[in-house]
Amino acid sequence: MVYDVDKIKASGTAMPYLPAPLDMPTAVPNKPSPTTTEKKSHMSNEQEEEEFIKNNYVARTLLNEPELPPMTWSNWYTQINWPQATLLCLEPLVALYGLFTTSFMWQTIVFTIIWYFLTGFGITAGYHRLFAHRSYEARLPLRYFLLILGAGSVQGSAQWWSRGHRAHHRYTDTDLDPYSAHKGMFYSHIGWLLFKPRRKPGVADISDLTNDKSVQWQHRNYLSLAFFLSFVFPTLVCGLGWGDYRGGYFFAGVLRLVFVHHSTFCVNSLAHYLGDAPFDDRRTPRDHFVTALVTLGEGYHNFHHEFPSDYRNALKWFQYDPTKCLIAFFKLIRLAHNLKEFPQNEIKKGRYSMARKALDQFGRTITWPKTNAELPIISFEEYQRLSKQEDGRVLVLIAGFIHDVSNFIDSHPGGRALIKNHVGKDATVAFYGGTHDHNTAAHNMLAMMRVAACKYGGEVEHIKKRLGHVQTPTPIFA
Incomplete structure (x- = not known):
């Protein structure tokens, strides 16, 4: 057997069961013919069930070899x-x-x-x-x-x-x-x-x-x-x-x-x-x-x-x-x-x-931030215009996303002033270590405040490179 203990140790590799590749060109998989696809799509439920039973040993056996009659009070002693x-x-x-x-x-x-x-x-x-x-x-x-x-x-x-x-x-x-x-x-x-x-x-x-x-x-x-x-x-x-x-x-x-x-x-x-x-x-x-x-x-x-x-x-x-x-x-x-x-x-x-699988199940209990496809895309100029409106919103641009931090600004550990100074601006450098290198929880929380994506939102990349700042990617991308 390929997984004998002694053979694994003697092989000098953790995976001696892997076969050597064939010295042949890789075949391009054939696309199913339209007739085959059309035939499957036109199969009725009964036909699909018959096809499944024909190709499944357990289902075929259960169908062709029915079980004995159920045990009752009248026949229990014979069973x-x-x-x-x-x-x-x-x-x-x-x-x-x-x-x-x-x-x-x-x-x-x-x-x-x-x-x-x-x-x-x-x-x-x-x-x-x-x-x-x-x-x-x-x-x-x-x-x-x-x-x-x-x-x-x-x-x-x-x-x-x-x-x-x-x-x-x-x-x-x-x-x-x-x-x-x-x-x-x-x-x-x-x-x-x-x-x-x-x-x-x-x-x-x-x-x-x-x-x-x-x-x-x-x-x-x-x-x-x-x-x-x-x-x-x-x-x-x-x-x-x-x-x-x-x-x-x-x-x-x-x-x-x-x-x-x-x-x-x-x-x-x-x-x-x-x-x-x-x-x-x-x-x-x-x-x-x-x-x-x-x-x-x-x-x-x-x-x-x-x-x-x-x-x-x-x-x-x-x-x-x-x-x-x-x-x-x-x-x-x-x-x-x-x-x-x-x-x-x-x-x-x-x-x-x-x-x-356990993580996926746990993840389904979590509310995740909106993705690019779920957000409107606006220009930088439109972002600046919206940030000046007196509608109670506090908008900040960070890493290409526009965030409404109006419900958070009073709870910001660094104080209101730090956020107010970046309203209508690109605060990516400040958030990623220019002012404070925020932790993972801050990244996750910020992502929940996304309200739009900024078209061509990487205007400050040349500034970050000039400052020698190595950007830590935002943990949440979903």
Whole structure:
């Protein structure tokens, strides 16, 4: 990949992904033929909609593959995914029973926490970043290790999980997204697992996984691996280790599984509701520290959806992303390689576009001065004539614009006299440092007092050059 960490460092440039230009003359873009333009302009709304559907996979699929009938009180029991619903609903009940009936042993508590993190990393570092997004490459021992841990989290095989997750990224927030946030927080968190889907998720390519022997091994043996690693293994470790079979089952097995499930489910739910969108706000993914804290570092989800093949979720050193640190550790011990990072230049573009969008929104709350096109244009002589009229106006010419300062003259920090001395004259030099070098606020405030533009309003440029004055451009041009 062009954004491999090692390749970027070895290239000696920040943008090694840019191709060499073709040694060919630049083509002049062809103007659309009148017939084509005329044809488009004469298309009816129905024809335009048909054209859109024909060329849009999501719209075409939604039209040709209607969803199942809605769930009602009469058919709800046929719409439940009973195996998954039974497991997910019984888990917390069994865990609660164990909490109230089983004594605590510190060794079991420590092992439960360790086993929680290990099986959680099987999802985040394994299923998610390695198999679903291929954000790094792993040696065969590490691949099997992560597949085994992933099975211990009981979230389906890596092939099934990755297929759904790739569809989620490809069709985010549409009806082809298997756990779309637009269907509600409950649905995106767990509802999509409890109930049969209303329609098939969108097409996703998993040919790399179907050709991966390690993934296929786990896929064939998933049920036995999941049962053994979720319940039998922790029970045996705690029982044979320090005689706490009961605690091993209820705490390291069932209670741990409840936390692993809802921790990783938060990536589909909480990460699409809580936080901000520093890279793109057109879709629901959000960045937030709390989500990162409960998902082993998967909470910087807006970044992840914009740059899904990056092995990191958190960019800054203080952001919580233990999965990123674990992958870096795997690289250090030579179990992982080809860690992928999107170029910083492209990441900055995302931040810039969102910052600019926020500034544009803020700017729309501000009243701006009138532009040249909105002002009358008068001669210097006409300006002088108007300034002598006894109509209460106090007109001053500065930088080619005529300003009515009658409502400000009494509040002028330098006093009325300084302004009165420049009425009917060009006060550009005085305003730009001849008398006082005004600050940005003064420039902005003055611009709001524009009432006309002076035709050929640069009469004093030769005087400013003679005085050696370097003009600071007026901050507001709009």
